[in-house]
């Protein structure tokens with residue numbers, strides 16, 4: 001009965017949570033490792049907290065805002081510290097793609113504009129914090145059980161939370177020398193192109209979901225790692241191209 005129960009879980013809509021902390025950090029690091037040195041130099045010492053702390057901001061914001069939970073690890077202690085990075089001017093939180101094209105474009109443009117403005121103004125800490133939220137947004141939008149609601153993901157037969165089973169880990173990986181490139185000539189066209197790539201990745205993940213859930217229900221970590229790596233790698237590639245576009249624009253004064 002276990003497999004039918006697991007497969008039935010595929011029929012529910014969009015999730016609200018996704019990758020755990022370590023996968024976010026690995027995706028961010030893999031993307032930054034492909035950036036030209038001169039771009040990383042613009043971030044200076046902010047590259048490290050971008051990988052370790054800033055890319056978790058949307059989760060930490062939600063935990064503090066909705067549950068009053070403050071992590072013991074280094075990082076923000078209050079909602080007020082990070083609200084400006086995680087919430088748009090219109091009050092809508094920026095976390096992962098919603099599937100609504102207008103909303104998601106608005107969130108990407110919000111982040112792109114602030115990363116570019118702060119890079120151009122030589123404010124690396126600010127740029128890095130928005131870049132962290134961008135990394136989170138891209139990674140969560142691209143997590144494997146993207147079509148599955150977390151509250152539906154409890155395999156009662158085995159007590160396995162399929163969602164967290166899939167997303168709690170991601171092996172370390174690199175983009176193996178992949179060279180990032182511009183996603184668009186202007187930040188608006190780049191935001192549109194990045195969004196299309198996120199939607200395409202999410203569609204592919206949905207296609208793979210029966211196999212992923214089967215692996216999760218069977219606790220087959222090796223099989224899950226194949227899908228985790230595929231999704232994590234693609235997220236890192238998309239992030240690398242988005243950041244490359246913004247660094248390049250800052251450099252050329254676009």
Ligand SMILES: [Zn+2]
Nearest residue numbers: 017018059140
């Ligand atoms: Zn998240």
